[in-house]
Structure formats: C-alpha cells, structure tokens
Amino acid sequence: MRSAAARPGPVHVVARRAPRARAAATLVTLTLAGLVLLALSVGAAVTLGPAEVSLVNVRDVILNHVAGTQIPVRASEDAIVWEERLPRALVAAACGAGLGLCGTIMQSLLRNPLADPYVLGVSSGASTGAVVVGVLGLGGASLGLSGGAFLGALLAFGLVLALARMAGGGHDRVVLAGVASTQLFSAVTSLIIFAFADSDGTRGIMFWLLGSLEGVRWADVALCTAVVLAGALACLRWAHVLDAFAFGDEVAASLGLSVRRVRLSLLLLTALIAATLVSVAGAIGFVGLVLPHAARLLVGSRHGLLVPTTVVLGAIFMVWVDAGSRVAFAPTPLPVGVGTALVGVPVFIVLLARRRRVQ
Template sequence: MPLIPLRGALYTRSFLLLASFALIAFALLFGVAIGETNIQLSIVVKALLNGLFGLDWAVSPIDQGIVWNYRFTRTIVAGCCGAALAITGLVLQSLLRNALADPYLLGISAGASTGAVMVTIAGVGAGVLSMSFGALIGALLAFAFVVMLAVFATGRFASDISSQVILAGIAGSQLFNALTAFIIAKSANAEQARGIMFWLLGNLSGVRWNEVALAVPVLVIGVALVLWHGRALDAFLFGSDAAASVGVPVRRVQVVLIGATAMMTAVMVSMVGAIGFVGLVVPHVARFLFGSKHLVLIPASAIIGAVFLIICDIGARTILSGQILPIGVVTALIGAPCFAVILVKGSRK
C-alpha cells in the first residue's frame, strides 16, 4: 500500500517534467517561427534538424540562415536570460525577505551595465578584461554599495537591513545609471552612443552562437548552485537567525548565492542589456502556482522566466511593423502593472 502514493508522486513529477520540456520546445519553435517575416513551422523544424544533425532537408539558404544563425540563437539567449533573471529575483527575494527585491531594482543590472560600458567604451582594462568580466565586477560593486548604504542607514546588519535595501537599491541604480550616461557622453561617438542606448534598453539583435556558448553554461552553473542551496533558501524565509538555528552556514550561503546571482546577471546584461521586471514578477507567479518550496520554485521560475522573455521577444519583433522594439520596453509594459499590484498588496499586508 505505501507504494501507491509514491508511485503517484513519481507519475506527477514525470508528467511535470515532460510538460516543462514540451513548453520550452514549443516556446523555442514559435520564437523562431514568428518575427518580422513569419516562417512556416515545417520549414523551421527542417532547418533546425539540418543545423543540429547535419541533415539535408530541402530548405532555401535564406530561410536556413535566418532560422539557424539569427532567430534560433536569439531565442535561446532570450530563454537563458529570462530563466537567469527569474532565478536571480527569486534568490534575492528569499535572502532579503522582501517581495520587491530583484536585480534591476537593487542596482545590480545598472552596475553590470556600467562595468560593461567602462570596458567597451572607456577602455578600462586595456583590452585584457572582457565585457562580461567587466559587467561582473560592476554588478558586485553595485550590490556591495547597496548593502553598505542600507547598513549605514539602519546601523545594523543581516536581516534587519531588508526593509532599507530597496530604497538603497533605487539610489544605487540611479548612481550607476548616471555613471553609465557620463561614460557614454564622454567617451563614445554619436554612432556608439545610439547603439549603446538601444542596448541598455534590452537588445537581442546582435546575439549569435558565441553568446549561446556563454549563456547556456552560465545558466546551468547558476541553476545548479541555487538548487544545491534550495533547502537553505527555505530556511531563510524565516530570517537569517532562524536559518542559523537549524544549521545553515548563513554567511557562506549568502556569499555563494549572491555571487551566483551577480554572475548570472552580469553575463546576461553584458549580452543583451539591462532588462527589468522579469526577476520581480516571475517569482511571484511561480509562488502563486507552485507554493513556497524552493526545490520546486527554482525550476518553475526558470521555465516561466524563459517562456516569458521569449514571448516578450516575439512581441518586440511584431508589435510595430517594420521596427524592432527594445525588449526591455515590452517587459516594462507588462511588468510595471504587475509591480504596482505587488506594491499595493504588500502595503495592505
């Protein structure tokens, strides 16, 4: 008799796993098929099979190039970016016990943008530092600045600063955005400035296979680190003191998880720019659907975030005929109302 519930749970998990893979597959297919010019799904499938397995299906060279070298890479990076930002928001909300925490509001994205611009435009590092490494340094410095400001504002540390972190994050975000604008105005020519300003709003147009080769491993490593500390994140929901009382090494876990979130945010920002509201909204949707256990929330947030950003990218390519919008504009149009709802509900509670 005890085997029956166990078998039912196994079937449920298997079904959810298959449904997740199917959802991601459909999102990828439609992300490749829909764009400025729609491509039939049958042609998309043939082109992907040609590229993945070296087959020789009859596909025109133009369609093959659009599918394999442009839209497929763009959709993969969009999915990786959405998953990474969603997990980052989930981790920050759990560690800080603040429903409004996410890498965009806490200034991490702004710091990563500043670091990336300093390397590419101002020439910091003399060509030794990569754009992604510069973004990582900027993200870590931004988060350190936000935490220090919150500590000085409260005179305390650990969980007591969570109420001040959002305000400190807004200040840090404005500071690093101002630094980015100053560097662009001082060091960039008119053409570079136009390109960077479009990139800062979220731009997936330039991603190719090199970016895929960076985004996928970073996402896998980040998800693995966060999943490894999933039970510790459950304990952090009751505060850092409660987590320490059940044997969680609080400082080590905080350092590892903040490092993982900074790494994912920095790499994604260095490729596609600062995209807001994904890390804020998606974790709340995942909690509403799947509850509060992080071993379930982490993969759920990753899948929802990936699908959400792929859908937003489709919207960015199709809302205006003949023009591609920055993807950050689309996520803001969706995320800002959701942010308002979360803010109102949190204030009432």
C-alpha cells in the same frame, strides 16, 4: 529495548515516503510539461518576423544542423533560422529563466517580495562597465562591451557587500546598499555619456542599456545556458536552505546553517548569473520581480517546486516578449527591456491585487 509494536512498521514507512514520492512526481510532470511548452514557444517564435518561415522549415533546419540530415531548405531560410532567430530565442529563454531564478533567490534570502537582481546594483554596474568600454575605449580591444559589462556588474556587487558590511550587515542593509550602488553607477553612466559620447555612440549605447538581443550568437547561447543551468541545479540542491531563509534567519540557523556564509554564497551566485546575462543582453527589468510571484500562485512557496517553475515560466515569458518586440515595430525591433516593462508592470499590478484579495 524497544518493542515490536513501538517500531515503525512498513505502513508507517510507506506513509512517510508517499508525500515525497508525490512531490517528486509533481516536479517531474510540471518540468516536462513546461519544457514541452517552452520548445513549442521557441519554435513558434522563430517563425515570426518580416520574412515568414514555416514551423516545418524550422524543424528541418534544426534537424540538418543537429542530426546531420540533408533535408532541402533554402539558404536564406537556413541563415534566418540558424544564425539569427534561433540563437536569439534561446538567449531570450536563458535570460528569462536566469533573471526569474535570481529574483526567487533574492526574495527568499532578503525576505522582500519586491527584491529582484537589480536591487544588488548589478544592472547599473554592468551599464557603467559597458559605457566605459564603449565610450571611453578603456580595454575595448581585449574586453569588448560584454566583458566591460561583466566586470562592472561584479564591481557593483562588491561595493554593495562592502557598504552592507560597513553598515553592520543584515539583509535589510544589503537592500539599502543596493539602492545606493544603483544610484551611484547610474549617475556615473549618465555623466560619461553626457560628457564623452557622440550622438551615434549615444544611440547605440542607450539601445543596449534598454535591453537588446540584437546580434547574439551561439557562443552567447552556450554561455547563458550553462550559467543558468548550473545556477538552477545549485538552487534545487539548496531548496531546503531557501525554504528555511524564507522563514527567517533563526529558522535557518536552527538547521545548523552558517547564515552569513550561506547568504553570501547565494547572493554571489545571483550576482554571477545576473552579471553574465546583463553582459550579453543588457538591462532587462521586471522579469526577476514578477515571475517568482506568478510561480508562487501556481505551485506555492516550497522552492523544490518554485525554482523549476519560475525558471520555465521566465524562459517562456521572455521568448514571447522578445518575439513581440521584434514583430510589433519591425523592421526596427523594440528594446526587449522596454517590452518586459510594458508587459511586466500590468501583470505585477494584477498579481498585487490578487494577493490582496487572498489575504
């Protein structure tokens, strides 16, 4: 029978609970601060453009539509804010958050700091699906460009899993299979455009393939936001699982996890998020690669903090890149995928140099 002295007393219980309480408080503080900064970024981004709109008018338009107020606002400003810029900024935020989340998951599961959603071939598969619909017209009436991109992305992911299984499985095989799938679908996309597209169609498709938020609507906002929120909540719940995978399959297995099944489930979640976002916004690179590294510099590698930090940073990053892409080359906007590459490459070089100095 254990003696009273051997039992953990109240002081010991409080000592064990204190780190958890501090971690929870840090998570809440960082999340709230990030959401406030994101809201301010969206509001500021909506004011930018050829037709200037004040932040006060942006607030009034939102209150009129959301809260049912009757604040006088010009019809032109209402249309610019509510129908064009605000949905675009929110889709940009969802894309940045979702792609950053996908990069975080993949870098943990594959233990590869250079992994991002496009390692799975999702982007190239979505591009092929969109080209098949847009150029060849297969299923165009029922699918649309976004539907074709979504199916193409899922097809590419299925091919990656099949190739990895044929090669014997393992996270390194998934990476190699993703590279092969990316090259295959990129070649098919180029072949279809070269052989069947006219000049006007080629220009429109190439613009979309470079990443475009032109013409997004509130339905796109709802879809992208719902998918990203669901993925973020799932990753927060599985944060300890991602922590274990970051240290290797043996550590994950020691926790009683079915390594293969859990990895497949998380990779499928990544593919679904990325496929949804690519089907709406086209191919946007470097977000999933750079943002997880930036978040690790701020909060470390524990996924309980890393996941929400990456999500918020990715959202803010994409809102400002999209705003800059709209304004810098107005009235013709720069494809947002080009903007993320122009910003992401120098940032990634800085992060690599800083990481080398730390090591």
